Amino acid sequence: MLYKETGQYKSTYKSDHAIFPLIQDKIAFSTLMFIAFLIIPFVINSYWEKAILVPFLIFSLAAIGLNILTGYCGQVSLGTGGFMAVGAFSTYKIMTYFPDLNIMIIVLISGLITAAVGILFGLPSLRIKGFYLAVATLASQFFLVWLFNKVPWFYNYSDTGQITVSERLMFGIPVTGATAPPYATYLFCLILVVLLGFAAKNLIRSKMGRSWMAIRDMDIAAEIIGVPPLKTKLSAFAISSFYIGVAGALYFAVFLGAIEVTESFDIMTISFPVLFMIIIGGLGSMLGSFLGAAFIVTLPIGLKFIMVDLVGLSAVTAKHFEITIWGLLMIIFLIVEPHGLARLWSIAKEKLRRWPFPY
Amino acid sequence: MSLEDLKNIPYGKTAIELKNIFLAFGGVKALTDVSFEVKKGEVFAIIGPNGAGKSSMLNVINGFYKPTSGTINFAGTDRGEMEPEFAAKSGIARTFQNIALFKGMSTLDNLMTGRLLKQKQNFLMQALYFGPAEKEEEEHREKVERVIDFLDLQSIRRTPVGSLPYGLQKRVELGRALAMEPEVLLLDEPMAGMNVEEKQDMSRFVLTVNNELKTTIVLIEHDMGVVMDISDRIVVLDYGKKIGSGLPNEIRSNKAVIDAYLGVADDE
Numbered sequence: 001m002l003y004k005e006t007g008q009y010k011s012t013y014k015s016d017h018a019i020f021p022l023i024q025d026k027i028a029f030s031t032l033m034f035i036a037f038l039i040i041p042f043v044i045n046s047y048w049e050k051a052i053l054v055p056f057l058i059f060s061l062a063a064i065g066l067n068i069l070t071g072y073c074g075q076v077s078l079g080t081g082g083f084m085a086v087g088a089f090s091t092y093k094i095m096t097y098f099p100d101l102n103i104m105i106i107v108l109i110s111g112l113i114t115a116a117v118g119i120l121f122g123l124p125s126l127r128i129k130g131f132y133l134a135v136a137t138l139a140s141q142f143f144l145v146w147l148f149n150k151v152p153w154f155y156n157y158s159d160t161g162q163i164t165v166s167e168r169l170m171f172g173i174p175v176t177g178a179t180a181p182p183y184a185t186y187l188f189c190l191i192l193v194v195l196l197g198f199a200a201k202n203l204i205r206s207k208m209g210r211s212w213m214a215i216r217d218m219d220i221a222a223e224i225i226g227v228p229p230l231k232t233k234l235s236a237f238a239i240s241s242f243y244i245g246v247a248g249a250l251y252f253a254v255f256l257g258a259i260e261v262t263e264s265f266d267i268m269t270i271s272f273p274v275l276f277m278i279i280i281g282g283l284g285s286m287l288g289s290f291l292g293a294a295f296i297v298t299l300p301i302g303l304k305f306i307m308v309d310l311v312g313l314s315a316v317t318a319k320h321f322e323i324t325i326w327g328l329l330m331i332i333f334l335i336v337e338p339h340g341l342a343r344l345w346s347i348a349k350e351k352l353r354r355w356p357f358p359y
Numbered sequence: 360m361s362l363e364d365l366k367n368i369p370y371g372k373t374a375i376e377l378k379n380i381f382l383a384f385g386g387v388k389a390l391t392d393v394s395f396e397v398k399k400g401e402v403f404a405i406i407g408p409n410g411a412g413k414s415s416m417l418n419v420i421n422g423f424y425k426p427t428s429g430t431i432n433f434a435g436t437d438r439g440e441m442e443p444e445f446a447a448k449s450g451i452a453r454t455f456q457n458i459a460l461f462k463g464m465s466t467l468d469n470l471m472t473g474r475l476l477k478q479k480q481n482f483l484m485q486a487l488y489f490g491p492a493e494k495e496e497e498e499h500r501e502k503v504e505r506v507i508d509f510l511d512l513q514s515i516r517r518t519p520v521g522s523l524p525y526g527l528q529k530r531v532e533l534g535r536a537l538a539m540e541p542e543v544l545l546l547d548e549p550m551a552g553m554n555v556e557e558k559q560d561m562s563r564f565v566l567t568v569n570n571e572l573k574t575t576i577v578l579i580e581h582d583m584g585v586v587m588d589i590s591d592r593i594v595v596l597d598y599g600k601k602i603g604s605g606l607p608n609e610i611r612s613n614k615a616v617i618d619a620y621l622g623v624a625d626d627e
Binding site: 013 | 487
């Protein structure tokens with residue numbers, strides 16, 4: 001009853017093909033946007049910014065990127081960390097060479113550079129599939145991290161090998177560097193996530209998305225319909241890498257401020273968690289990308305809260321338990337609901353549709 | 360060499376001509392010296408026992424297999440070595456013997472993939488989903504809705520095709536091919552595994568497409584009753600060789616064809 005479709009007739013294809021065809025979804029989304037843009041910026045503090053909201057937004061973007069490639073186009077990738085490093089180092093180098101360029105433009109150019117690198121590492125996908133492709137992308141992960149570690153030009157010959165962001169303003173307010181206020185970094189990420197999120201959704205519901213899904217589901221039939229496999233797969237790699245590159249640029253410039261490549265873009269800290277995000281959130285679902293990112297980002301915080309604050313374990317013991325429980329949850333989740341949180345949500349909607357009637 | 364060629368030739372004239380096609384996979388000879396022509400607007404059937412090379416023949420026509428030797432003409436122009444994409448652009452659509460739908464997508468999206476070649480907006484416009492890109496989507500949706508109406512698929516529009524029963528999947532696959540608005544439709548056993556009613560429905564669809572849309576049909580089918588009823592001309596393959604061709608009545612009384620299907624008695 002709460003989630004009633006009855007009576008909402010569509011008389012044009014436009015309204016039938018809308019992103020939120022139902023009035024309830026529209027209201028929910030508008031409310032969410034209202035809270036995100038007009039309430040949170042006024043109440044945000046640096047704990048919420050650094051621990052939850054900004055990492056959630058950045059990882060949502062990375063998850064959307066990987067979901068485009070893996071969930072929609074069916075090409076498994078373990079190179080997310082490497083591609084995020086490309087975004088981060090592109091931002092760093094552009095900042096060095098163009099001190100006056102607007103940070104928004106720098107971030108987007110970093111995305112484009114990552115897209116080019118993504119195309120390059122996507123070339124093997126024409127010949128290999130599945131696990132074998134995963135191994136090939138794994139190679140890109142290790143190669144890129146190695147490259148940024150070994151070639152001093154990338155970190156401007158600094159002694160530590162670290163790269164550090166300099167302060168950049170947006171409308172006179174710093175959004176990068178140590179002095180950036182929480183609301184500025186949050187809003188900067190939020191705007192990018194909303195814009196790029198809509199762009200991704202639009203791509204998925206039009207020609208490009210259908211070509212990707214056709215390649216994913218049955219590549220032979222796709223080819224006979226006239227979907228060129230090479231071009232389609234590479235376009236997925238390019239656009240996916242663009243999103244991941246932008247996420248990497250934000251991760252470095254807005255979130256961490258200073259990074260060391262082997263630590264920050266390791267396969268265990270980035271590539272696998274982002275892959276878990278889309279698997280737990282739901283492969284081939286935009287909503288799933290966000291739900292997965294929220295889950296993975298908040299899980300350690302929630303576990304720590306329960307174990308340290310409620311149960312009273314020491315922080316070190318809790319850290320060990322956290323990893324164990326994390327892994328356990330992952331396994332339980334895959335067994336109980338292999339289609340992810342997005343599927344749970346659609347089941348919940350199905351129930352709400354009939355509630356409170358039992359039939 | 361225009362892609363419009365197949366569209367522009369008059370009815371009854373040769374649309375596709377295959378000359379001396381040989382196809383071998385290593386030592387296996389799938390097709391040996393097969394020649395025939397398909398005339399525009401007809402229902403043309405390829406029959407033969409299992410393993411005769413019928414599906415290989417279709418794969419050669421739409422460029423999925425490259426023949427070892429021999430020539431393929433579309434509308435009188437030699438197509439040489441071509442990619443499947445080229446055949447699709449020339450107006451050739453096909454269905455598969457073992458359904459090759461996009462299982463994770465809805466019926467509507469499956470049919471919409473049939474329109475992909477005709478959608479011209481670039482990805483930036485698609486990402487903005489604004490103006491021309493949105494209009495293009497709606498135009499193609501309208502075309503697809505006509506196919507949905509024709510094939511009675513309204514009730515399963517939003518259903519993922521992986522969960523549909525077999526007969527409906529076959530129908531959706533026909534729909535996807537029809538959404539391409541093809542000049543030539545290659546059907547690989549469209550009625551395999553169907554019951555009598557489903558076969559009648561499918562035959563009706565095929566004939567309507569042929570009559571109303573003037574689409575040329577090339578059909579592989581094992582049900583002789585159906586083949587004899589709906590096809591204009593028939594070619595018979597056995598062990599990769601052509602053993603007969605002609606009108607249904609001629610095929611029915613062709614000695615070589617009867618031998619191929621029933622075997623030859625020992626005392627002959």
